[in-house]
Amino acid sequence: MNYINGELIEPRAKSFLENINPAEGKPYSLVPDSDAEDIQLATEAAQRAFDGWSAMPVEKRSATLQKIADLIDRDLDQLALAESTDQGKPVKLAKAVDIPRASANMRFFATGAIHFASEAHITGHEAINYTTHTPVGVVGCISPWNLPLYLFTWKIAPALAAGCTVVAKPSELTPMTAFLFSKLCIEAGLPKGVLNIVHGVGPKAGQAIVEHPDIVAISFTGGTVTGKKIATTAAPMFKKLSLELGGKNPNIVFADCDFEQALHTSIQSSFSNQGEICLCGSRIFVERTIYDRFVKEFVSRTAKLTVGDPHDEQTKIGALVSEAHMHKVLSYVELARQEGGKVLTGGRQVKIDGRCTNGYFVEPTVITGLGHMCRTNQEEIFGPVVTIMPFDTEDEVINYANSTGYGLSATIWTENLKRAHRVAAQLKSGIIWVNCWLFRDLRTPFGGMKQSGVGREGGWEALRFFTEAKNVCIKI
Numbered sequence: 001m002n003y004i005n006g007e008l009i010e011p012r013a014k015s016f017l018e019n020i021n022p023a024e025g026k027p028y029s030l031v032p033d034s035d036a037e038d039i040q041l042a043t044e045a046a047q048r049a050f051d052g053w054s055a056m057p058v059e060k061r062s063a064t065l066q067k068i069a070d071l072i073d074r075d076l077d078q079l080a081l082a083e084s085t086d087q088g089k090p091v092k093l094a095k096a097v098d099i100p101r102a103s104a105n106m107r108f109f110a111t112g113a114i115h116f117a118s119e120a121h122i123t124g125h126e127a128i129n130y131t132t133h134t135p136v137g138v139v140g141c142i143s144p145w146n147l148p149l150y151l152f153t154w155k156i157a158p159a160l161a162a163g164c165t166v167v168a169k170p171s172e173l174t175p176m177t178a179f180l181f182s183k184l185c186i187e188a189g190l191p192k193g194v195l196n197i198v199h200g201v202g203p204k205a206g207q208a209i210v211e212h213p214d215i216v217a218i219s220f221t222g223g224t225v226t227g228k229k230i231a232t233t234a235a236p237m238f239k240k241l242s243l244e245l246g247g248k249n250p251n252i253v254f255a256d257c258d259f260e261q262a263l264h265t266s267i268q269s270s271f272s273n274q275g276e277i278c279l280c281g282s283r284i285f286v287e288r289t290i291y292d293r294f295v296k297e298f299v300s301r302t303a304k305l306t307v308g309d310p311h312d313e314q315t316k317i318g319a320l321v322s323e324a325h326m327h328k329v330l331s332y333v334e335l336a337r338q339e340g341g342k343v344l345t346g347g348r349q350v351k352i353d354g355r356c357t358n359g360y361f362v363e364p365t366v367i368t369g370l371g372h373m374c375r376t377n378q379e380e381i382f383g384p385v386v387t388i389m390p391f392d393t394e395d396e397v398i399n400y401a402n403s404t405g406y407g408l409s410a411t412i413w414t415e416n417l418k419r420a421h422r423v424a425a426q427l428k429s430g431i432i433w434v435n436c437w438l439f440r441d442l443r444t445p446f447g448g449m450k451q452s453g454v455g456r457e458g459g460w461e462a463l464r465f466f467t468e469a470k471n472v473c474i475k476i
C-alpha cells in the first residue's frame with residue numbers, strides 16, 4: 001500500500017508488481033505499481049502539509065521524529081526480518097547494522113535540527129549580514145535496494161527535520177521496510193501529508209517525482225546511469241539535486257600495515273551484504289612484498305565464508321537481490337576470465353538445500369591476474385567479487401586507485417602516519433578510511449567525487465540541502 005496523506009491506500013490504477021524473496025526465488029507479497037497520478041496525489045498532500053510542518057516549532061518536529069526512532073527500535077526484529085526477506089541479506093546483519101542505523105538516522109537529524117543555527121557576519125563597521133535557512137518546500141527522495149531502510153531514512157530524516165514535506169519512493173525490489181515504516185509514522189502521529197511513500201518502478205513512479213514541477217529538490221541514491229537520467233530531467237527545471245551514485249572503491253594495503261587487521265577488515269569490506277554496499281572495496285591493491293602471503297590468506301578465509309539461508313545465524317553471505325542481478329554478477333566473472341583473470345576461489349552460483357533451493361546465491365569470488373584498466377576493474381559489479389593486484393610504489397598505486405570514473409570511497413592500510421596523510425590527500429574519493437572501513441560519524445559530509453555523485457549528505461550538509469539560504473544585509 002502507498003502511504004499518502006496519512007493513509008495507507010492502493011495505487012489509483014489498482015496495479016501491482018510481485019515482490020520476490022530472493023533467498024527463495026519466489027514472490028511473497030505485492031507492491032503497488034504506482035504512476036504519475038499517485039505521485040500527483042502525494043505531491044498535493046505534501047503541499048497542503050507544508051505550511052503547518054515547516055512552521056511547527058522545531059522541538060515538536062524533532063519529538064515526532066524521535067518517536068518514530070523509538071518505534072523502529074521497538075520493532076527491530078520485525079524490521080530486520082523484513083529487510084532480509086526483501087533483500088537477501090543475513091537477518092543477523094540487518095539486526096546489527098541496517099535497522100539500528102535507520103533509527104540512528106532519524107534521531108541524528110531530529111536532534112541536529114534543534115541545533116541548526118543561522119549565521120551573522122559583521123562587515124567591518126559598515127554592515128551586519130544575517131543568513132537564514134528556510135525549508136525549501138516539497139522534496140523528492142528516491143532510494144535503492146541494497147540498504148533499504150537505512151538509506152531511505154538517511155534521505156527522508158534530514159528533509160523532515162529541516163521542515164520540508166516529502167514524496168519518497170523506495171526501490172521496487174525492497175519495499176517492505178518502507179511500508180512498515182509508514183505504519184510507524186501513523187502510530188507516531190506524524191501529521192498527514194508530511195511524508196508520502198509511493199511505491200513503484202523507477203521509469204514510472206520515480207520519473208514522475210523527478211518531473212513534477214512542484215517538487216523542488218531531489219535527493220537520489222542509486223546507480224550512476226540512473227543518476228545521469230535524473231540530472232537530465234531535473235537540472236533544466238533548476239531543481240536542487242543531491243546524487244549519491246555508484247563506486248569502484250580501492251582498498252590499498254601497504255607492506256607496513258597491521259597485516260591481520262588489514263586482512264580481517266578487507267574480507268568484510270569485500271563481502272559484507274554480499275558485496276552489495278556502494279562503499280565495498282572491490283579492487284584490492286597489495287604491495288608486492290606481501291602480495292603472495294596476503295592473497296593466500298585472503299583466499300583461504302574467503303573460501304570458508306558460509307553462503308546460506310539468511311535466517312541462519314552462521315550465514316555470512318546471503319542471497320543477491322534478484323535473479324537479474326545474480327546473472328549480472330556472474331557475467332562479470334565470465335568477463336574477468338575472458339580478460340585473462342584467474343578465479344582463485346568462488347565464481348559460481350550456489351545451490352542451497354531446503355527452503356532456499358531456488359534462491360540467488362553466489363560464492364564469494366577472488367580474482368587475480370588482471371590489469372587495472374580492464375572492464376572488470378573499471379565497472380561496478382556490486383556483488384561478492386573482488387580483484388587483487390600487486391603494486392610496487394606509492395605513486396603507482398595512487399594512479400591505479402584513481403584510474404576509474406568513480407570516486408566514492410577508498411581504504412588505506414599502513415602504520416606510517418605520514419604516508420597515510422600523503423596518500424589520502426591524493427586519492428580522488430569522497431571518503432578515505434585509514435586502517436578501518438565503514439566507520440561513520442554522521443556529522444561528517446558523505447558523498448562521492450567524479451561519477452560517484454554530486455552534493456554531500458550527512459551532518460549540516462544534509463540539513464542545508466533541504467533549506468534555502470537567504471541573506472539580509474543591514475547598513476549600520
Ligand code: NAD
Nearest residue numbers: 143144145170171202206207222223226244245246247278
Ligand atoms: P537504481 O539506480 O537502479 O535505482 C535506484 C532508485 O531509483 C530505485 O528506487 C529506482 O526505482 C529508482 N529509479 C530508477 N530509474 C529511475 C528514473 N528514471 N527516475 C527516477 N527514479 C528512478 O539503483 P539500484 O540498482 O537500486 O542500486 C544500486 C546502485 O546504487 C549501485 O550503483 C550502488 O553503488 C548505488 N548506491 C550508492 C550509494 C551512495 O551512497 N553513493 C549507496 C547505495 C547504493
